[in-house]
Amino acid sequence: MSDDRPVVAATRRATKTYPGVRALDAADFEVRAGEVRALLGRNGAGKSTLIRLLSGVETPDSGTVEVGGSPLGDGGVRRATELGVGTVYQELSLVPQISAAENLFLGVWPRTAGRVDYPRMRAEAREVFAELGLDIDPDAIVADLPLARQQLVEIARAFRARPRLLILDEPTSALAAGEADIVLAAVTRIAGRGVGVIYVSHRLDEIRRVADTVTVMRDGAVVETTDVAGATTARIVSLMLGEAADEVPERTEADVDRSATPLLSVRGLSVPPKLEDVSFDLYRGEVLGLGGLMGSGRTELLRAISGFLPAGAGSITVDGQRVTRPTPAVMKRLGVGITPEDRKGEGVVPLLGVSENMVLTWFKGASTAGTVSPARVDGIGRGLIERLSIKTARPDTPIVNLSGGNQQKAVIGRWLHAQSRILLLDEPTRGVDVEAKAQIYRIVRELAAEGAAVLFVSSELEELPLVCDRVLTMRAGRLAGEFTGADITLDTIMAAAMAA
Known part of the structure; x- marks a missing residue:
């Protein structure tokens, strides 16, 4: 120049x-x-x-x-x-x-x-x-x-x-x-x-x-x-x-048996023009990170797996069972839960209480004789509020009154209540403070330790080494790299996500 x-x-x-x-x-x-x-x-x-x-x-x-x-x-x-x-x-x-x-x-x-x-x-x-x-x-x-x-x-x-x-x-x-x-x-x-x-x-x-x-x-x-x-x-x-x-943050890798049947297996998944030929496995007890820049296809991948976005090609298998027609209802029954990237627009019902938001995906546990029981909703809410350290004055406090971090914990709590065993977390720490981030990391690791499989998506690539056992990177709708152990560092992840 x-x-x-x-x-x-x-x-x-x-x-x-x-x-x-x-x-x-x-x-x-x-x-x-x-x-x-x-x-x-x-x-x-x-x-x-x-x-x-x-x-x-x-x-x-x-x-x-x-x-x-x-x-x-x-x-x-x-x-x-x-x-x-x-x-x-x-x-x-x-x-x-x-x-x-x-x-x-x-x-x-x-x-x-x-x-x-x-x-x-x-x-x-x-x-x-x-x-x-x-x-x-x-x-x-x-x-x-x-x-x-x-x-x-x-x-x-x-x-x-x-x-x-x-x-x-x-x-x-x-x-x-x-x-x-x-x-x-x-x-x-x-x-x-x-x-x-x-x-x-x-x-x-x-x-x-x-x-x-x-x-x-x-x-x-x-x-x-x-x-x-x-x-x-x-x-x-x-x-x-x-x-x-x-910086190589301290991280204790989970004891994941990758010789076992994957809890979630994706093969050749394509959603033109956003995703092309994506394949990976996710195991019990594993936190699998998915890093990539905006527009790389991360959100589309999670929405396709959870049935919200029809796939053009490929297959999805849950615990060895192939899903012939994935829909949100089918995937929920199979134990797949998703927290959306847009927490405000898609994750919460602002004027409903914290407890009500957490039972939305599974009313069975909150019902008596087919009718939703306010007492049961309250009891379920109190249990999840305590477990997830959600800061709220009352279980029926409108969720819009909570901080972003506490709203996010409630959205995750919804799938705990639904007994989901595969959690697809899309930007779970976006817009939350440092303390809330640390709490969400702890919750994710605890869920994995209890046998859940977690797919953790983040555009803040620096947080993936803090919480994940394995990391995949996406670029332009395709998987671009896989990192385990000592290779899960910020510079390796970012280079794979950005490189031509």
């Missing part, structure tokens, strides 16, 4: 502190016109804070932010937009019920004689799509478009404003490999028109294809910026982890 290209955006000694946390520490960062700068770092490294500063969502406590040579100051998002910053966040912000063209011009519809000029809007939308090489019908309703096309509409909306700087936050995390190719091609076209691009992703194969340079952040600081071509995967992982790369 030649240094004579103008700097389109920069932070100079930018620092940002939240209560108890220094999220950004004297960060110097800049991106040039036509450059695609990859931004890498673990969770909490400071990437999101840096993006918020550049897009005007936050202002630094000290230091400066500049766009196009002008200070951003405290002008906020409006000032950043005026100076030429466009941001596409990981979560789509489109209106599904209206057309692609209407989304492109949302809030700034072209008008003639005081009325929205639809022919002009369609024509201009068609020009923007063509400029990016996109075959998207301006009249298509966004809800009817595949996810990759929706992502492209979001990017095109930001590009329509002719930004100096375009920030893309994990734009392909929810996409399969083939869909991601379309997004990468559009990013290359945008950079070719002189726009500086910040590309946040953990997919190193994509970064090597689309980025010129890579900045690695750690603990709120910019650690290093280097050319992508000269950066090996091992070097990038080492920069991201720092001293943590040398």
Whole structure:
């Protein structure tokens, strides 16, 4: 990357502190016109804070932010937009019920004689799509478009404003490999028109294809910026982890009899386009970790095993019995329980009590003569609350009033009540504090010691060595590595999850 290209955006000694946390520490960062700068770092490294500063969502406590040579100051998002910053966040912000063209011009519809000029809007939308090489019908309703096309509409909306700087936050995390190719091609076209691009992703194969340079952040600081071509995967992982790369946490491996019949066996499981040919075994008393970055297929794998997502191919066997037609009801009867990734949206019924939430999957134990007994619900709840150390004033306290960690323990307790012997835990420690994490680790190990088999999914790869007997990694819908014993370390897991 030649240094004579103008700097389109920069932070100079930018620092940002939240209560108890220094999220950004004297960060110097800049991106040039036509450059695609990859931004890498673990969770909490400071990437999101840096993006918020550049897009005007936050202002630094000290230091400066500049766009196009002008200070951003405290002008906020409006000032950043005026100076030429466009941001596409990981979560789509489109209106599904209206057309692609209407989304492109949302809030700034072209008008003639005081009325929205639809022919002009369609024509201009068609020009923007063509400029990016996109075959998207301006009249298509966004809800009817595949996810990759929706992502492209979001990017095109930001590009329509002719930004100096375009920030893309994990734009392909929810996409399969083939869909991601379309997004990468559009990013290359945008950079070719002189726009500086910040590309946040953990997919190193994509970064090597689309980025010129890579900045690695750690603990709120910019650690290093280097050319992508000269950066090996091992070097990038080492920069991201720092001293943590040398940490090997103490872990007592369970005595798992892998010569016995697996409690769960998966063979050739495919769910196009998210999963392809996944095979593994899970044994009694084992905690099997499943690590991978967002969009790697972890959640789809758990949903396919539990019957919520129809598989296109492959087989599932439970305790030697092949399941011919897995459905949630069938898998529950076979002893399979799943805690969803979206605890708030899918894991709890907010206004029901803690005890009521824990008996939802199996009313039999809470019923008398076919009628749910409040006394039995209360008794079951009290037992599980004590066993799982759930902090609540009463068993009938609405679960929405509990902390995230205590809600998560209650969701796990639901499957203990249902006497599940195979537990599929999708991000069981997401959004919980350190104390709650330690408690969940203890609960998982205790369940395994009692003979349960646990599949523990986490995007926080550093926690897998703390709780798992064996770890599988996923990348782009396929299994990418298996680690046991002393090989279960943060650097080996992360390298396998990120490598091309």
